[in-house]
Structure formats: structure tokens, C-alpha cells
Amino acid sequence: MRNQTFFKLSILLVLSLNFISCNSTKTAFAKGADVGWLPQMEATGYKFYDKDGTEKNCLQLLKDRGMNSIRLRVWVNPNDDKASGHCSKEETVAMALRGQKMGMRVMIDFHYSDSWADPAKQNKPEAWKNHSFPELLNDVYNHTFDVINALKVAGVTPEWVQIGNEIPGGMLWPEGSTNNWKQLGQLLNKGYDAVKAVDTKIKVIVHVDEGNNNAKFRTFFDNATAQKVKYDVIGMSYYPFWVKKDYTEIIKDLEFNLNDMAERYNKEVMIVEIGGEDEKVENTYQLLATAIKAVKNVPNNKGLGVLYWEPQGARSWSHYNLSAWQADGKPSPALDAFNEN
Template sequence: MKHFYSMLFFAIIIYSCSENSTTDNSELVSPIFYKGMDLSFQSELEDYNVTYNDQNGNLIGLLDFVTAKGANLIRLKLWHTPQNGENGLNDVKAYAQRIKSYNANFLLDFHYSDFWADPGTQTPPVAWQNMTNEEIRVAIYEYTKDVLTQLKNQNTLPKIIQIGNETDSGFLWNYGKVWDEFSNNWSNYAILVKEAIRAVREIDTEDDIKIMLHHSSVENSIFFFEELESFTIDYDIIGLSYYPQFQTKDLNVVANKLNILATTFEKDILLVEVAYPFSLGFDDSQGNFIGSLDQTIPEFSPTPQGQKAYMEWLITTLKSIPNNRGIGFCYWAPDWVAFPNNSNSISGGSAWENQCLFDFNHNALPALDVYNLN
């Protein structure tokens, strides 16, 4: 009997150690670091039979190539009722299925507009104009819920959802405008955001979707998120754009602001729009967003190697944010190359070809190799 109790005691100890070991191992699992790209132009570019090559000039399938390189997050913008159909719900649903087939994560960017939404333009969908405040709240809830219901029905719910695009000045003007003469309108903005989030949470029964609020500036965003604190909005991620031609070029300021945001608001940080030029040249007649050296960061030349070095710095900076709050980045429009006849497209040519991750011959650039970094 004494031997029996000794064996029982020994078995309990082993079981306890095994349980503790399992718990410890699960706690050591690293959170996913998103290495993403916005491929919202693909539905349009594919209509023009635009092709891409690997670094040796061999023809590739874009989504196949970038996911094999390590891209694990694909962002798509959604316009409510686009005039030409591009970036509408049917486009998003079709491409979301392709994203899922490559086991990549999907980030859905609700613009809540029929066209581009940014800090200077937040026009409500035509179908929502002339509504009352009460009606617009119902509209954003029902629309958000309908979109996600359709995505859920085809098993392509996003991993991350943006409630508006670069909403520094609010969105759905003037209902949710928080700028200029509407600087005291934060409560209406917050109510609209909450209605959209309520729709997400009702569809996301597995509690798997993260909510992101998106500001266009790393250096100027603290005020925005401070204003939202009193409204206790249920969001998970601070999304930021960082384009050095429009913002500070001081790398220490960028790192410091990211750290302050993460520690002050205790939210994850995703640089959801980033880009850098590999050239100051042009490949079409369209003017580019970056065309002069003073628009670039002194530490990184506008060359293929400089573009890659910028991306390496970006990843290091994000991974240095305290408490693993830097969860990744999303390169904006790496595929928006110049191509024959693109003056007929909605973009009227590309103002971006020198910031793509493919050169003027549509060959993959060295910066794509950073997607393989752990």
C-alpha cells in the first residue's frame, strides 16, 4: 500500500509538470507579425492583362509569388457603389476567395464612400446622402453587417477590419466630421464607428476579427486617439500611414511616436500604408507622388537597395515597439505599375510606378526579399 501511494504521488507530480509545461509552451508562442500588401488595384490591372516577373524575368502569378515570398496579409479596399464597379463588393468577394486559397490573412478596408476616402475627402455614398443622423447610423450598421454576412457565407471573413480609411478628420461628412467647424462633433463620429463595430461583433461569433481605426500620420495621430478615449470605442489596432514625402523624415521621431502610441493607448500598432521609391524616374506620362531627392529619407537612397534597406529598418522599428505591440506593416500598391493603355483606366496612368515592388520591366525588386524575414 505504501508503494502504491508513492507511485500515485509520483504520477501526480509528472502530470502537474506536464500541464505546466504545456501552458508555458503556449505562452511562448509568438504572435503573428503581418507582412502585408494592399492589392486593391489587382481587379483593375488584371482587366488590362498586366503581367509581372520574378527577379530573373520569368513570368509569375502575382498572388502566388508574393505569398510564396512570405506575404501573409492582403488588404483590399471596399467602395459602396463605385461608378465603374472596381473595388465594389463583388470584386472584394472574388479576390477574398483567392486570398483564402493561399492561406493568407485578409484585411478589409471599408471606405464608406463610393470612391477614395482620405483626410481631405470623406464623401458618403450617394445612396446615403440627405439622410438624418438616425438614418445614417442605421445605414452604416446594416451595410457593414450585410457585407460581412456575404463574406461569412463564402467562408472569407477578414482577419482585420478598418472602420473607415484615414479618418483623421472623421468620415461620412458631415455626419461624422471632426474637423474645422465640426471640431466638437466627436460624439457623432464615435456613434457611427460603434454602430459599424457592433455589426462586426454580431457577425464574428468566433471573436476572431480585430478592429482597426486608421490615421494618416504617425507623427500627428496622438491627438486623434486621445479624443476617442472618453467614448470607450471597442477597437484593437491603431492603423497608421507612413509616407515620408508627407511626414517627418526623422527616423527617431517615427520610432518614438510609435512607442508612445503603443504604451499610451495599449493597442497594437499596424503600419497599414507604407511605401518607398526604388527610383526617381518615370515609366509613363503621369506625374509621380515622389520625384525629387528632398522627398526621400536621407538614410535611404531612392534605389532598389535603398528601398530594401528602408523596409528592413521598418521591420526592425516595428519589432522594437514595447510589449510586442508592433504587429506588422502593409505595403501600399506594390503592383500599381505603368503599362500600355492605362490612360483608359480609372487611375489615368500610374503615379506610383517608382514606388512599386516591381521595376519598370515589372521584374521583382530586392525589397520583396524582406518578406522572408522572421
């Protein structure tokens, strides 16, 4: 009898350990990168190298630096321009599969446009531009469901999905502008419903820029609450460069906003975009280290993670100065912050 009891307890222990192991990646702090440019970079012949000069898979280089997640943007009908094209459903599925095979968790970022959507522009896709508002609601639902379901069929279920990219002024202008919160709320909820129709466990993110600007976030999410917008995570961008400040000047504002959002709306929070100047390696390292610490310190484990926007998008290829890649094709030492924090 004693032996049988010991055997049963041993089996339960093994099963428990397996369960913990299988779910540990889901609960681990997310550290990662938006790599939307990667297929184009590779297609144009860009080569990635480790610090010893060995040519290596870009995703492996990111993983070696402590990253466990990738973020992929989706455009509706993109062109094939190397900088402003690609990111179709098909390319997104291929990249998500590639990332998953590397052990990466996946975030999908819907722009609801044929090209870049951000606070300065939220242009409707060409195919939707003459649609009525009821048709736009269907467009958002069908496009979102189509992409997420295609991923699931291919064997990838994203852990997080963004409904809109940096939308402090709304999306799908003018119909989905914050000048008409009632309609914006409906559009956001259509995206949410489409994601949950594929898998209820996927966390839906609503994303606003300037993570240090508490007033902007309160204005946006108070309105979202009034319109009964459904979401799971508040996503932030955090770029001291774009607000013409050093991170040391606004890190306390970021910390306050992270904690305030988690408490005020009872939501999880996440920095889904961050970046520092490529030529200021130590400053960017410290920017990352302090941001990671700030998110980890959000009470009740509501701080989910930090993702760098296009760290591999070297300036020599992208002309973007907030990557974290050196002119010789090697990762910047600034990225060691992900491994060390």
C-alpha cells in the same frame, strides 16, 4: 500503467503541437500588401513576372517575398473605372477567397464611400447623401455587417477590419467630421458593433495617416477615448515621401509614436500602409526594413505588422510612383525586405 501514462502524455503533446500549428498564423507578425488594384490590373491584361522572367500569379510573387497577408478596400457602390472603380462587396469576397486559398491572412478596409476616402476627402456614398444622421448610423452598421457576413458565408473570416480609411478628420463628412466628435464616435462604434456581431475575434482597426506625427495621433485618439470609441488596433500610414522627408529623418518619430500609442491607449499597433519611391530601390528597402524592425520592437508584442500599399501597382499601369514593381513587370528587390526582416 506506465505505458498508459506515456500514451496519454503523447496524445496531449500531439494535440498541443496541432493547436500551436493552427494558431501560429494568427500570432505571426503580419507582412503583406494592399492589392485592391490587382483585379483591374489583370482585367486590363497586365502580366506579372518573376525575376527569371517566368510569368507568375501576383499573389504568389508576393508570398515568395515573405508576405502572409493581403488588404482589400471596400467601396459602397463603385463604378468600373480601372483606377477609381471596382472594390465592390462581390469583388472583395472573390479576392479574399483567392488570398485565403494562397494561405494569406485578410484585412478589410472600409472607406464608407463610392470611391477613395482619405484625409483630403471623406465623401458619403451617393445612396446615403440625403440621409439623416440616425439613418447614417444604420447605413454604417448594415453595410459593414453585410460585407463581413458575406465574407464569412463564403468561408473567409477576416483577421482585421478597418472602420474608415485614414480618418484624422473623421469620415462621412460633414456629419462624421472631427468637428463633431460625438457623432463620429457613434459612427465608429456602429462599425465596430457590426464587425463583432459577425465574429468577436476579428480585430477592429482605426486608421490615421502620418504615423510619424505623434501630436496628430494623440489629438485623435484622446478624442476617441473621450467618446468611448471601441477598437482593438491603432492603424498607421507611413509615407516619408508625402511629408517630404527621407525615412532617416523621421524613423525615430515613428518609433516613438508606435510605442507611445501602445502604452498610452493600451492598444496593439500596426502599419497598414507604407510605400517608398519605385526608382529608389535601396532607399525603399531600408525604409521597409527599419519600419518592420520598429513595429517588431514595440513592447509586449503589441506591434502586429507592416503592409505595403499596392506594391504590385506598377507605375506603367497606375501612374503611381510609390509601388514596388519594375517597368518590366517584375517585383522590385526592395520587397526582399519582407523576407529578410
